[in-house]
Amino acid sequence: MQRLILKSKNHRAMKQREALFRRFGYDSAASLKFVIAKALPLPGHVLEIGTGKGRFLAAMAKHADRITTLDVDAKQQRAAKLHVHQTRAGRRIRFVAHDAEHLPWPDAGFDTLASMNTFHHLERPMRVFEEMLRVLKPGGKLVLCDFSPRGFQIFDRIHRFEGGTHPRLKHGLAGFGRTLRRPGWKTRRFKGCNQEILVATAPPAPTKKKNHT
Numbered sequence: 001m002q003r004l005i006l007k008s009k010n011h012r013a014m015k016q017r018e019a020l021f022r023r024f025g026y027d028s029a030a031s032l033k034f035v036i037a038k039a040l041p042l043p044g045h046v047l048e049i050g051t052g053k054g055r056f057l058a059a060m061a062k063h064a065d066r067i068t069t070l071d072v073d074a075k076q077q078r079a080a081k082l083h084v085h086q087t088r089a090g091r092r093i094r095f096v097a098h099d100a101e102h103l104p105w106p107d108a109g110f111d112t113l114a115s116m117n118t119f120h121h122l123e124r125p126m127r128v129f130e131e132m133l134r135v136l137k138p139g140g141k142l143v144l145c146d147f148s149p150r151g152f153q154i155f156d157r158i159h160r161f162e163g164g165t166h167p168r169l170k171h172g173l174a175g176f177g178r179t180l181r182r183p184g185w186k187t188r189r190f191k192g193c194n195q196e197i198l199v200a201t202a203p204p205a206p207t208k209k210k211n212h213t
């Protein structure tokens with residue numbers, strides 16, 4: 001009963017927040033739909049960086065078999081749990097509260113790495129990006145998404161309206177795309193619905209030479 005009340009309180013709070021975003025020109029549902037369409041498929045075990053309130057997580061859960069989601073803030077993850085349970089997607093999701101600068105997994109353990117609207121909140125985004133690459137399997141997929149310049153303008157206005165400020169991601173996603181200009185990487189970039197997306201595929205593992213003796 002208590003959980004049901006918490007779930008509907010959380011749902012109401014998220015809907016109110018989304019209504020405010022819409023007034024300023026950001027449509028959360030349309031942005032998620034756009035990002036998911038560019039991100040699909042989401043193969044294998046997906047690791048999400050930056051759970052937040054779980055909007056991207058709930059959208060991915062409709063398409064992914066298994067997701068682990070990481071956020072440094074356990075309070076955000078409690079809200080995200082309520083949100084994904086509301087959407088009945090919770091069973092295949094594991095929540096981990098940890099700093100993304102030091103991912104608590106060995107190298108090459110995940111098939112897909114994904115993150116939405118989180119990188120502008122990171123103190124050292126390149127450090128986190130390198131960690132994401134470290135835990136990605138050869139041949140794995142990377143989906144990195146953040147606001148477009150227009151999206152950042154909208155969130156600047158929302159936060160100013162609320163008496164605060166909103167961080168920006170210096171140079172957008174361009175720097176991360178440049179980092180992947182390495183042999184074997186395939187990258188694509190998309191822009192739409194106030195979002196920028198980088199979708200990349202890592203080179204496959206080198207095949208072992210057969211020893212003919």
Ligand SMILES: C[S@@+](CC[C@H](N)C(=O)[O-])C[C@H]1O[C@@H](n2cnc3c(N)ncnc32)[C@H](O)[C@@H]1O
Binds near residue numbers: 050052101116117
């Ligand atoms: C705007 S929210 C992410 C939104 C979320 N992806 C969604 O779709 O609802 C950004 C999140 O990044 C998390 N974060 C910031 N720095 C972090 C770090 N070093 N490691 C892990 N999470 C971090 C914050 O706690 C916050 O929950």
